[in-house]
Each structure stands twice: as C-alpha cells, then as structure tokens.
Amino acid sequence: MDTGKNRLLMWAAIVLGFFSSIILVRNAGDASVFPAFISDPFQFSEWINQGEDWLKKNYRWFTRMIAGWIETALYTVEDFLIESPWLLILMLFILPSIAYGGLPLGLLTLVGGLFWGGVGMWEPTMQTLALMGMAVILSVFFGILLGITSAQSDRFESILKPILDTMQTMPAFVYLLPAVFFFGIGGPPAIMATMIYALPPVIRLTNLGIRQIPAETIEAAHSFGANRLQTLVKVQLPLSLPSIMLGINQTIMMALGLVVLATFIGADGLGSEVWKAIYKLRVGWSLEGGLCIVFMAIIFDRLSLALGRPKPSALPANTTRFYLLPQSFDIYPIAKIIERPIGAGWNFIAMCGQGFTQIIAVTLGSIVNLFDSVRGQAFVIGIRRHAFLVSSIALLLSISIFDHFFGIGEFLESMQFSFREPVDNAVAWLTVNPAFIAFTKGLRALVYLYFLHPLDVFLTYLPWYIVVAVLSIVSWISVGRNFALVCFCLLMFIGACDLWEQAMLTLSSVLVSVLICFIIGIPLGILSTRSKRFDMILRPVLDAMQTLPSFVYLIPVLMFFGGNIVSAVIATVIYALPPVIRLTALGIGQIPVTYTEVSSSFGGTTSQTLIKVKLPMALPSIMLGLNQAVMMALAMQVVTPLIGGVGLGREVFNALNTSNTGEGLAAGIGIVLLAIILDRLSQAWTQTQRDALGV
Amino acid sequence: MNSSTKIVCNNVWKIFGPNPEKTLAGLDHSLSRAEILEQTGHVVAVRNMSFRVEEGETFVVMGLSGSGKSTLVRCLSRLIEPTSGEVLIDNDDVIKMDAAALTNLRRTKMSMVFQHFGLFPHRRVVDNIAFGLEIRGMGKKERTDKAMEVLEMVGLSGWDQHFPRELSGGMQQRVGLARAMAVNPEVLIFDEPFSALDPLIRREMQDELLRLQKLVKKTMVFITHDFLEAIKMGDHIAIMKDGETSQIGTPEELVAEPADDYVREFTEDVPRYKVLSVAKIMQPPENVTLSDNTTTVKPDDKLEALIDLVSSSNGPLGVVDDSGELVGEINQAMVLKAMNSRS
Incomplete structure (x- = not known):
C-alpha cells in the first residue's frame, strides 16, 4: 500500500469537496432535502408499527407471559425492599460492605443509605435497586452460562465474539427500543433491555478467566480422572472467580446506567424522579435524585470490586490501625x-x-x-x-424482632433533610447575578456562534449527495472498499427514513462536542503527566466520573446554563471528557524516557520536546481517545434532549414519549448507524497511527 | 508377553495438524520431520515409538525439547489422543477404552507429576493432595487422613493448611509428588518434574524420589532432558530424537555402546565409572585362577566401587558371579581405559 499517495488523495478529496460544497451551499437557498422519490415509498417506521401491531395481536400471550413472570418477581423484590424496615435493608448492605471492604466502605454505605432516606428518596431508590438487582441476577446467570460455553467451545466463541463486539459499541438506549417493541412499557421491558445490555462483560470475563488457567493445571485435573463437570466445578470456576467478579462489577455499573435511563420507557425509580424534576426545572430536586444515583453507583462499584478481592481471613477489626483518609x-x-x-x-x-x-x-x-x-x-x-457472620445474623434478627413488636416503619421524619429549597434559591440567585449571566451568555455565544451554528448550517445545507459521497470516499480510503459500500448504504437508509436533517444536526453536535473535549482534554492530559499533584487530584475525579450514569451529568449543566442547545453540548463534553484526558496522559506517560532524553540532549526545550516528540508518539493513544469520545458523545445524544438537545436523539426521545415505536426505532437505528460509521473510521485512523509508529 | 510387563507401547504415532489420519496413511516414511512439515503442513511429534516397561522399574524417556517426549507420555493416559498405535497397560489397550474405562484408569491406575507442578492455587496443600481421592468420591475425613499420611512421607508435615504459593519450588514439587502418590497408583508418570528447580534442590529431590521408590516400588515413567538425571533415575532409558527412538537400553548399555553419534554426544559428559560395571569391561579369564587368596569382584559391581581395590593391587582381579564361578578378569589398564570417554 502506498500510504503517501493515499493520504494525498484523501486530502485532495476533502479539499475539493469542501470548496465545491461552499459554492453549492451559496447557491442553494434551503436546507438539503433527501429526494422524496426515495423516502416516500420507504415507510420504515410505518412498517415497524404495523409489525408491532401484528406481533401484539398474534404473540401477545407469549410476551405477556414472560413479562408477567418478570413483573411478579420484580414486585416481590420491590415489596421486600420497600416494605421491610429501612434499618434492616440498610444493614443488609452495610454488613457485607464491612466484611469485604472494611470499615471505610461500611461508613460510605452508611452515609449513602442515610442520604437516600434523608432526602426522602428511599422508595425510588429501592425501586431502582429492585430493577437493577433483577437485571443483574439474570445477566450474571446467563452471562456465566454463555461464558462457560464459549470457554469450552472455540467455535461457539468465534460466533459469539463479533456479536459481543457489536453489542459493546451500541449506545445503551438502543436496547430499550426493541424491548418496547416486544414487551411494551414499564418494569419488565426495562429489565429485559438491561439484562441484554449488561450481558457482554460477564460473558467475556468468564470466558477469559477460564481460558487463562494454565493448561498444566487443567491437565493435572484430567490426569487424576476428573471429568468435564468435575474439572469445571472444582478447578476452572474457582480459579476464574476473580475474573468473573470483575465482569459482575462491570455488569452492575452498566445495569445501573441503563436502569436509570429506563425511565424513558416507563420504569419507576430514581431516574424518573430526576426526569420529573428536570421537566419541571426543579434543580434542587433533580440534584437530590442525581446524588442518590451517584451514591448508588459508587457504593455498588466499590462493593462489587471488594467482593472480587480475596477476603481478609480475620475479622476486619484485627487490623491494628484504622484509616479513613489516605x-x-x-x-x-x-x-x-x-x-x-x-x-x-x-x-x-x-x-x-x-x-x-x-x-x-x-x-x-x-x-x-x-x-x-x-x-x-x-x-x-x-x-x-465465623464471628462476623454470627453477630451479623444476630443483629439482623434482632432488628426484625424489634420491628415486629415496636415497628420501625418509615425513615424518621427528624432524620430527613432536604436541600431542594436552598439549592433552588442559590440557583435563582445565581441566574440573576449579572456577572454570572455575562459568563454563561458569553460561553453560550462562543460555542453557538463559532462552533455549533456554522457546522449545523454547513452540514444541513450541504446537499445530501455530497455528504454521502465525501463520507463514502473517506471510508474507502481509511478502511476499504467494502466499508465504503456499507457506509453508503447506511447513509442512504438514514435519508430514506426521512431523518437526514436530524442526522446532520446530531453529527454536528457530536463533532462540536468532541472537538471541545479535545481542546480541554489534551491540555489537562498533558498537565497530569507533568504534575504529580494535579494527577493525584484528577485521578479520583475521573474514576468517579466514569462510574456515573450519563443521566447525572445533565443536572449541573441545567443548574448553571439552563436548557438549550449549548447546554446539551456542554453536558456531552463533560460526559465524554474522561477518556480523552486519560488516554492523552496514558499515551504520553508510556513514552520511554530515552526519547525525552534524546530530545533534551539536542537542546530541545520542554515545549519542543512536547510538540516534536511526545505528542506524535502519543498519537495512537490520543486517537483511541477520539474513538471513545465519539462513541460516548453519540450515546449522550438520547439523554440531552431533556435539556434542549436536538437531532436524532430528540426524535427517539419524542417517539418514546408518544409510544411511537416505529419512529423511535428508526431514529435509534440512525444513531447506531452513525455510531458504526464513526467508530470504524476512528478505529481505522488509530490503526494507521499505530502502524506508522510500528507499535 | 511377560507377565510382569506393565506398559507396552507398539508403533505409537502422534501427528499434529488439520488432518493427521490422512497424512499418516499417505506418509513417505523415508522423509525427515522437517520435510514432512514442509510438504504436508503436519508436525510429527511421535514417530513409530515402541517400548515396554516392566513392573516396578523406572523407565526414563530422555530427549531435548521438541523431541516429542512430553507428547509421548501424554499418549499413555490419552491426555493427548495418539494418531495410531497401541498402548497396553496390564494388557488392556488404552486406545480402545471408552470414556468411562479411561476415567477409571486415570482415577485408579496412574497418576502424574508435572513440570510446573500443576498445583491448584485455590486449594490448600492438603486439599491439593486429596484432589485425586476427592475426584474418586472418597469422603472428606478419609481423604484428609490419607493426604496427611502422604504429606508426612514427603517430609512436609505441618504445611497442610498453607497455599501452594506460600511454598518454595522444591516444596511445591513435593506436594505434586504427594498428590500423585496419594491415590496409590500402579504407574507414576513424571513429566520433567525437577527441571524447574535449582540444581541443588534438584539433586535432593532425585535422591528423595529414589528413596521413595525403594519404599513403594511403583512402575515409573520419567521424562527428562537431562542425561545425567536419566542415568541416575532410570533402569531403562529411551533416547528420543525428532519423535523417534535413537536407542533403548540400560544406562550402562547406552554409555558403553551408544547406537549413534547423537547418543554418544550425551554420554561424553557422563562420569563413566559411575555407570559402567565390571561385566561390561572384563575379559575372559586367562591370567587368573580361582584360589583362596585371589581378590575377586562381582560382575555387577560399578567401577566406582573398585577404584581403591584396583589401584592397590598389582595383578589382575578375578570376576566371580553369584554361583561362585569365575567368569572373567580385570586389571588396572582395563579400568583406566574404560573411564576414558573417547574410547
């Protein structure tokens, strides 16, 4: 392959496209419209809706039956969590936290639990918990089963692997649409969608855990005459347990992310609290709900990681000294x-x-x-x-007995503290503060006038065939002929569904968000490699950011910037920022010291070394950051309509609200198709950079 | 077949590749391994191996890495499925066994010690040793007692509640050995058991195994790439090269009459006086007659044991067998000449 020639061709195509499109944009007066003779006969959303009706008529009994089972189980769990005395439930979480994560984790769980009760969100928290618990249990069950199967059979693994790869590039909400298609709205479809969405990590890590066991260990088991089942139960599963637990951790975090989002399809819980609050522009209320989700995410992340680590064999109190702070x-x-x-x-x-x-x-x-x-x-x-276990059981029993005779009941009124009012007041004060208004207005104008609006106009006014042609040619050069064809078909599908303008708006806000991510993220990444102290502060912040569901990011943005298109971009930027910072820092951090030394030995200054040596060498890693940021930004598109986002995401959002499965599915598929194109393109660029460096 | 023969291998082949049976059927036997790989894309790991192992002896398979020795022993218990051939253990063909019979064979008749120990990191020492018994379905109390007994035999009492990672390499392999012996198998298979150990520990373990072998008298198949270890441990040794046997014989036969240059090269570093016995170097009795004051030696005495005797005597020594008959003579010159490896 002659890469130099290819690159020249690509740039020529881009420049040519750019200039010709500027001319075309000037001459055309209106936004580009996909030709009606293609889009009119292609009534995708109609067909889907008809299909749904047909399905409802003929197979309703079946989906109803499954939904019924899930619903029964869900209500049982939910009733148990809500009806039991809150102290008992709280202890059920605190005790394992202490046993596996020590006192600090126990205290964290205690604080989180008191917060849930304190702000009066005990019930929605338990609802979210029930949904998540059900989904995780199902996910783990099927995931381990599939993981074991794919560890046993190479053929099964080779079939499953591309499916899992595709699943993991899909934005979370995509799973909600087919769930609605088959099961209607409410808790059961939310659980089904979450279960499937959260399945891949358990499968992967179970498979990996079993496969990485040394062959000799398995041979030893066989040589003593252990049959397949015995080898599995006595050797393979126990040895892969840490890996499986890591998979369960990831599954839990993914499940939480989607369960909160599932409020779109009518699932109760914290997500719906936040949604209601945002809808009514009640910032304080939404902040309380958001913080409940944050506590939940952090507690379950830490707890499930702690469960995977080997347990300290003695009672935790035996450690000589207790540390809460670092x-x-x-x-x-x-x-x-x-x-x-x-x-x-x-x-x-x-x-x-x-x-x-x-x-x-x-x-x-x-x-x-x-x-x-x-x-x-x-x-x-x-x-x-088993001193800890015995006293725990005794404690739980005595709480139950106490509740039976005296009744613990609801969370105590005196322990409640709501900060809705003060937050609302603070925000109200802030929004009339002239300095703050100047700042937000300025930022909004900057982003809108110089980034978002020009690109919006450019992409929507650019004739559709030029966009299709340019993207196809870029695909051809970057990936290959087959993908160019795929890219062409995918874009035609979006156009035929009458979603062209929305797709271009989505593309534009994704590109702007990612661009801003890079403008902010790369300097931060560089800074964190230069200053240990900065890195020390940044690291836990990024850790926390990456465990939070996308939903949560809307709240602070709404607080400070209100609801509009720019807010949607800002929320997307915050959500997609961590991987950019991380991968920039990683890319620079892993460059061997030798190269820096070579550069300084020739008299290169710090900035010369950075620009001429470090950044080029970190480019593959930074490109990987681009890939992840693009995918995360796309995933965020469905959430941002809550605070003013536009494009395909808003279509999905509106369709889900009006239960128009067909339109929702069409717009959702549109986002997925954009995701596929951008994912492949950015992956190809990463690979090009890697090849260029010979990594 | 001799009644005391424990294992017989007849024409065992193992070919790795996409279509081993077809390759074997159409194989040109004059080709070398490298040529077969080039022409068919298949690797001949074991090529037409035949040998027999008597009950209670230690049979060593010696070869360099890649010679196919590990594949060969795995064919014995079908951890690797041979492409063709016959493996008889107590006259039962292992290759023809169904799954149940094979499982039974592995559970009762043979057990294996691995190069990197193959200990289960999630089980304590005692549970590692009891693994084979547990698989058989033995009760917890019984198998733990048995495991503790074996643990004491290999000199590790008191370590039962530790995890394998807390033990040194030598100790880990003692656990591996104990695990294999706990099931009281008739055949023990050792796959380069000591090659991952330090030289001093290795010698200690060899001595330990020889001591245990005197105690339990099992049939052993022992894989090694170390010729000195082979000579030390083995009653019979098969030397493998490129999947084939170069020579099978007692250590003495190999040292005294190497079949080809490949075998001779290994024997060059061997301290010959430790291996050669009188019978190998003696000549027919010409200069000695049997009388009361003649110093005599036995035919199976090793030269090592005679050095003092020979160097202090002037004339030839008579060699007398167990029935008291004079069978040969040796003198200083003959002993010295035999000890020169280039002879």
Missing part, C-alpha cells in the same frame, strides 16, 4: 482527630460482636458436647471463626 494525610492532626474515635468505636463494636459470638459458641458447644465431645470442640472453633 495514609499520607496521617501527618495532619485532623486525620487523627477524625479517625481515632471512629476506630475506637468500631473496636468496641467488634469486641462486643466477638464476645457475643464467644457466648453463643460456648453455649451451643456445650450442648453438642453432651453428645459428642470431639464434635463439640470443632463446633466451638467453627462458630468462632
């Missing part, structure tokens, strides 16, 4: 003032627990001793070893 904070006296009393209090509780277990162990042990003295001894030791 250990480097130990030099400040404030750390001791905070930590000492908590540590002491915990030690006291642990002591009580152990004392209690001791009493139980000795009592039961002496009863057993009457019959069999050897067993009795072992019994006492066994109970003592």
Whole structure:
C-alpha cells in the first residue's frame, strides 16, 4: 500500500469537496432535502408499527407471559425492599460492605443509605435497586452460562465474539427500543433491555478467566480422572472467580446506567424522579435524585470490586490501625482527630460482636458436647471463626424482632433533610447575578456562534449527495472498499427514513462536542503527566466520573446554563471528557524516557520536546481517545434532549414519549448507524497511527 | 508377553495438524520431520515409538525439547489422543477404552507429576493432595487422613493448611509428588518434574524420589532432558530424537555402546565409572585362577566401587558371579581405559 499517495488523495478529496460544497451551499437557498422519490415509498417506521401491531395481536400471550413472570418477581423484590424496615435493608448492605471492604466502605454505605432516606428518596431508590438487582441476577446467570460455553467451545466463541463486539459499541438506549417493541412499557421491558445490555462483560470475563488457567493445571485435573463437570466445578470456576467478579462489577455499573435511563420507557425509580424534576426545572430536586444515583453507583462499584478481592481471613477489626483518609494525610492532626474515635468505636463494636459470638459458641458447644465431645470442640472453633457472620445474623434478627413488636416503619421524619429549597434559591440567585449571566451568555455565544451554528448550517445545507459521497470516499480510503459500500448504504437508509436533517444536526453536535473535549482534554492530559499533584487530584475525579450514569451529568449543566442547545453540548463534553484526558496522559506517560532524553540532549526545550516528540508518539493513544469520545458523545445524544438537545436523539426521545415505536426505532437505528460509521473510521485512523509508529 | 510387563507401547504415532489420519496413511516414511512439515503442513511429534516397561522399574524417556517426549507420555493416559498405535497397560489397550474405562484408569491406575507442578492455587496443600481421592468420591475425613499420611512421607508435615504459593519450588514439587502418590497408583508418570528447580534442590529431590521408590516400588515413567538425571533415575532409558527412538537400553548399555553419534554426544559428559560395571569391561579369564587368596569382584559391581581395590593391587582381579564361578578378569589398564570417554 502506498500510504503517501493515499493520504494525498484523501486530502485532495476533502479539499475539493469542501470548496465545491461552499459554492453549492451559496447557491442553494434551503436546507438539503433527501429526494422524496426515495423516502416516500420507504415507510420504515410505518412498517415497524404495523409489525408491532401484528406481533401484539398474534404473540401477545407469549410476551405477556414472560413479562408477567418478570413483573411478579420484580414486585416481590420491590415489596421486600420497600416494605421491610429501612434499618434492616440498610444493614443488609452495610454488613457485607464491612466484611469485604472494611470499615471505610461500611461508613460510605452508611452515609449513602442515610442520604437516600434523608432526602426522602428511599422508595425510588429501592425501586431502582429492585430493577437493577433483577437485571443483574439474570445477566450474571446467563452471562456465566454463555461464558462457560464459549470457554469450552472455540467455535461457539468465534460466533459469539463479533456479536459481543457489536453489542459493546451500541449506545445503551438502543436496547430499550426493541424491548418496547416486544414487551411494551414499564418494569419488565426495562429489565429485559438491561439484562441484554449488561450481558457482554460477564460473558467475556468468564470466558477469559477460564481460558487463562494454565493448561498444566487443567491437565493435572484430567490426569487424576476428573471429568468435564468435575474439572469445571472444582478447578476452572474457582480459579476464574476473580475474573468473573470483575465482569459482575462491570455488569452492575452498566445495569445501573441503563436502569436509570429506563425511565424513558416507563420504569419507576430514581431516574424518573430526576426526569420529573428536570421537566419541571426543579434543580434542587433533580440534584437530590442525581446524588442518590451517584451514591448508588459508587457504593455498588466499590462493593462489587471488594467482593472480587480475596477476603481478609480475620475479622476486619484485627487490623491494628484504622484509616479513613489516605495514609499520607496521617501527618495532619485532623486525620487523627477524625479517625481515632471512629476506630475506637468500631473496636468496641467488634469486641462486643466477638464476645457475643464467644457466648453463643460456648453455649451451643456445650450442648453438642453432651453428645459428642470431639464434635463439640470443632463446633466451638467453627462458630468462632465465623464471628462476623454470627453477630451479623444476630443483629439482623434482632432488628426484625424489634420491628415486629415496636415497628420501625418509615425513615424518621427528624432524620430527613432536604436541600431542594436552598439549592433552588442559590440557583435563582445565581441566574440573576449579572456577572454570572455575562459568563454563561458569553460561553453560550462562543460555542453557538463559532462552533455549533456554522457546522449545523454547513452540514444541513450541504446537499445530501455530497455528504454521502465525501463520507463514502473517506471510508474507502481509511478502511476499504467494502466499508465504503456499507457506509453508503447506511447513509442512504438514514435519508430514506426521512431523518437526514436530524442526522446532520446530531453529527454536528457530536463533532462540536468532541472537538471541545479535545481542546480541554489534551491540555489537562498533558498537565497530569507533568504534575504529580494535579494527577493525584484528577485521578479520583475521573474514576468517579466514569462510574456515573450519563443521566447525572445533565443536572449541573441545567443548574448553571439552563436548557438549550449549548447546554446539551456542554453536558456531552463533560460526559465524554474522561477518556480523552486519560488516554492523552496514558499515551504520553508510556513514552520511554530515552526519547525525552534524546530530545533534551539536542537542546530541545520542554515545549519542543512536547510538540516534536511526545505528542506524535502519543498519537495512537490520543486517537483511541477520539474513538471513545465519539462513541460516548453519540450515546449522550438520547439523554440531552431533556435539556434542549436536538437531532436524532430528540426524535427517539419524542417517539418514546408518544409510544411511537416505529419512529423511535428508526431514529435509534440512525444513531447506531452513525455510531458504526464513526467508530470504524476512528478505529481505522488509530490503526494507521499505530502502524506508522510500528507499535 | 511377560507377565510382569506393565506398559507396552507398539508403533505409537502422534501427528499434529488439520488432518493427521490422512497424512499418516499417505506418509513417505523415508522423509525427515522437517520435510514432512514442509510438504504436508503436519508436525510429527511421535514417530513409530515402541517400548515396554516392566513392573516396578523406572523407565526414563530422555530427549531435548521438541523431541516429542512430553507428547509421548501424554499418549499413555490419552491426555493427548495418539494418531495410531497401541498402548497396553496390564494388557488392556488404552486406545480402545471408552470414556468411562479411561476415567477409571486415570482415577485408579496412574497418576502424574508435572513440570510446573500443576498445583491448584485455590486449594490448600492438603486439599491439593486429596484432589485425586476427592475426584474418586472418597469422603472428606478419609481423604484428609490419607493426604496427611502422604504429606508426612514427603517430609512436609505441618504445611497442610498453607497455599501452594506460600511454598518454595522444591516444596511445591513435593506436594505434586504427594498428590500423585496419594491415590496409590500402579504407574507414576513424571513429566520433567525437577527441571524447574535449582540444581541443588534438584539433586535432593532425585535422591528423595529414589528413596521413595525403594519404599513403594511403583512402575515409573520419567521424562527428562537431562542425561545425567536419566542415568541416575532410570533402569531403562529411551533416547528420543525428532519423535523417534535413537536407542533403548540400560544406562550402562547406552554409555558403553551408544547406537549413534547423537547418543554418544550425551554420554561424553557422563562420569563413566559411575555407570559402567565390571561385566561390561572384563575379559575372559586367562591370567587368573580361582584360589583362596585371589581378590575377586562381582560382575555387577560399578567401577566406582573398585577404584581403591584396583589401584592397590598389582595383578589382575578375578570376576566371580553369584554361583561362585569365575567368569572373567580385570586389571588396572582395563579400568583406566574404560573411564576414558573417547574410547
């Protein structure tokens, strides 16, 4: 391949296209319209709606049956979570947090739980939890099953792998549309969609976990005559458990992301609280809901990661000293003032627990001793070893008994604290503050006038055939002839569905968002490689940002910028920023010191080294960041209409609101098709950069 | 077939590639392994191997890496399916066994020790050792007792509750050995068991295995790439090259009469006095007669044991077998000449 010639061709095509389109744009007075003779006979959304009607008529009993099962199970779980005394449920989360993640995680769970109750969102939180729990259980069950199968059979793996690859490039909401198509709206379709969406990581990591076990270990099992089942249960599964747990962690996080989003198809819970709040422009309310989701995400992330780590064998209190803050904070006296009393209090509780277990162990042990003295001894030791479990069960039992006689009931009125009013007031004050108005107006004008509007106009006014031609040619040069053909067909499909203008608006806001991501993200990434302290602050922030569902990002943007097109872009930028920063920092960080030394030995200044050596060498990694940012920005398009986003996302959004499955599906497919094109193109560019560097 | 023969391999072939059976059927036997790979795209890992292992002996398969020795032993228990041939264990053809019979064979008759130990990292030492028994369906108490017994035999009592990663390499392989012996198999297969260990630990483990072998007297098949180890451990040794046997014999036969240059090269580093025995170098008795004051030696004495005796005597020594008959004579010159490896 003559890459130099190809590149020249590509640039020539782009420049030519650009100039010819400017001329065409000037001459044409109106936005480009896809020809009616193609789009009129192609009534995709009509066909889908007819299909849905037909399906409803003929197979309703079947989907109803499945939905019925799921609904029954969901209501059972939901009733248990909501009807049980809140203290019992809270303890059910805190105790495993302490057992596996130590006291800090236990305290985090405690704070989170009190927050849920405190802001009066206990019930929606439990609803979200029930939805997520059901989806995760189903996902994990089927995921492990499929993972095991694909670890056993190479053929099955080779069939499954491309499916999983495709699934993971799809934006989350895409799964909601077929769920509505088959199961209507409400909890069951939300669970089905979430289950399928969250399936890939468990399958992958189960498969990987089993496959990475050394062949000799498996051979050893076979050589002792273990059959397939025995090898699986006694060797392969236990050894791949850490990997499977990592998969479950990812599944939980994905499930939470979609369950919150599933409010679009009528699922209850925190998502619907936030949605209602945003709809009524009640910022304080939405902030409370959003923070509930944030707590949930962080707690479940930490807890499921902790479950995957080998458990400390002794009671956590046996660790000599308790740290709540990072250990480097130990030099400040404030750390001791905070930590000492908590540590002491915990030690006291642990002591009580152990004392209690001791009493139980000795009592039961002496009863057993009457019959069999050897067993009795072992019994006492066994109970003592499970001191934490025994005292936990006792605690849960006593809460239940207490509730039975006295009734714990609802979350205490006196423990509630709502900060809706103050937040609303603060926002109200801010929005009339002239300095703030100047700032937001300026930013809005900057983004709108110089980025968004010109590109919007350019893309929508550009004749459709030029866009199709340019994208197809770029695909041909970057990826290959086959993909150019695919790209052409996909674009024609979007046009035939009468979605051309929306698609161009989406494309424009995605491109603008990604561009701004790079303008902000690359300097931040560079900065974090230069300053350790900055990196130390940035890292946990990015960690937290990457665990949060996309939904949450709307709230602060709404607070400060209100609802409009630019807000939608800002929310998208915030959501898609972390990978750009991360991958820039990673790309620069992994360059061997030698190259920097070479550059400075020739007298290169810091900025010369950066521009001439580091950035070019980090380019593959940065391009990967481009790929991820584009995909995340596309995924965000469905959420941003809540605060004023336009384009295909708004079509999906409106269609879901009016239960027009056909139009929703058509617009959703449109986003997916754009995703496919942009994904392949940016991947190809990443690969080109890699090849150029010989990585 | 001899009643005490434990394992017989007849014309075992193993060919790796997309279509091994067809390749074998149309194989030009005069071609070398490299030529076959080039022409058919198939790798001949084991080529027409035949040997027999007597009950209670240690049979060593020695070869360099890539010679097919690991593949060969895996064919014995069908961890790798041979392409063709016959493997008889106690006169039963392993190749013809159905899955149930094969599982039964693996559970009761043979067990294996692996190069990188193959210990299960998620199980404690005692549960590792009890694995074979657990697979058989033995109760927990019984198998734990048995495991502790074997653990003591390999000198690791007190380590039962540790995880394998907490043990040194030598100790880990002792656990591997204990795991194999816990099922009380008739045949033990060792796949380069000591090659991952330090030289000193390796020697210690070899001695340990020889000691245990005296105790339990199992039939052993032992794979190694170390000729000195082969000579130390083996009653019979098969030397493999490119999937084929170069020579099969006792250590002494290999050292005294190497079949080809390939085998001779290995024998060059061998301290010959440790391997050669009187019977191999003696000449017919000409200068000695049997009388009361003649110093005599036995035919199976190793030269190593005679060095003092020969160097202090002037004349030839008589060689007398177990029945008291004079069968030959040796002298200083003959011993010295035999110890020169280039002879």
